[in-house]
Amino acid sequence: MNNLYPKGHKMVTSNLNIINKRGLSEVVTSLIMILLVLVAVAIVWIVIKNMLTESADEISITGFMVDMDIRDVKDNGNNIDVKIKREVGEGNLKGVRFIVDDGSTPEIIDNNNSLNELEEKSYNLNYSGLLKKVSIAPIFETEAGEEKIGGILDEKEFTNKEIIETIGGVAWYKFDGNANDELGNHNAIINGSPDCTVQGKYKQACEFNGVSSDKILTNKARSRFFDASQGTMMAWVRPKGGVVSNTQIYNLPSIICDEGNYLGIYIGNLSSKDGIWIYNKPGQSNKINISYINNNWVHTTWVHNFSHILAYKDGLLSNSIASGNTLTNSSLIIGNNNFSGTIDELMIFNRALSNEEIKGISNLDLS
Secondary structure, eight states: OOOSSOTTHHHHHHHHHHHHHHHHHHHHHHHHHHHHHHHHHHHHHHHHHHHHHHHHHHHHHHTTOOOEEEEEEEEOSSOEEEEEEEOSOOSOOOEEEEEEEOSSOEEEEEEOOOOOTTOEEEEEEOOOSOOSEEEEEEEEEOTTSOEEEOOOOEEEEOOHHHHHHHTTEEEEEOOSSSOOBTTSSOOOEEESOOEEEEEOSSSEEEEEESOTTOEEEEEEEGGGTOOSSEEEEEEEEEEOSOOOEESSGGGSOEEEEETTSSEEEEEEEETTEEEEEEEEOSSSOEEEEEOOOTTSOEEEEEEEESSEEEEEETTEEEEEEEOOOOOOOOEEEEEESSOEEEEEEEEEESSOOOHHHHHHHHHSOOO
């Protein structure tokens, strides 16, 4: 039977199929390339648009040329007043950002009260912690209505001495080779042979070896430091040696006490319970026990706040009990009644410090 098609037809058909497939592939490839180019253009446009928007915001912000200075800072205990003066410079200021630092944890406080050009204003901030540093930064609003924070324009940092004095410090015995008061108010006298050149928690400290004549005398009545209703005493202590036992707290060794044994921080075994004792005697004996470990530093704090005494260990409240006004007004003594151990950075305040202040001081680098 004769073939209906010439012999070369199959080859021609195959070639045509190959050509058709190749053409289709090239079309698909071209479409994909076009799509990729469009996607790339869209991505580039988004990036450029964002950059243009950010640049516009930056231009809007930098165009303000705002400058502010901290004129005064006052610590009121539960709040602080920061007085700011705005200098010459155009632009509407939405508010001020305050960065308040206690030396370990900064706290941000935004205040949306504006400040006009050449205006001086005092801002009251709700803050009860230790005040180590205050910084200020402007708060702007961009043309797009977005809030922006400028860079820090000014800051005020306090020395450790300024911090202690600001919150009511009346005596600070660093014991760096002597018993002088760092605040210059109540220099004490070393009696006997306490060694105030040993390694302390910070720099040097005073070491006592359980000898009855070894003590540090302030020769100042309690009322020279704080009144009968409120006050604070604190120190870094490193106890050592055997435990002294007694049934009366005033017969135990003391880190600090009054000469009449009506208040203080004592240490020892009282009626079969060992510890550091926070003590006040408005009539009856009020006392709180704090645990300690021999040859380890512990920060201990005595607080009287009109109606209670409070005990703190390493900056944290351990306990509190009701307690009235201290009865006597005799002189304060450091390291009395055969105390054995090391005392460093002993501070006395004329008011009851807050939890935040006590925690802040215990974390403060006093080196």
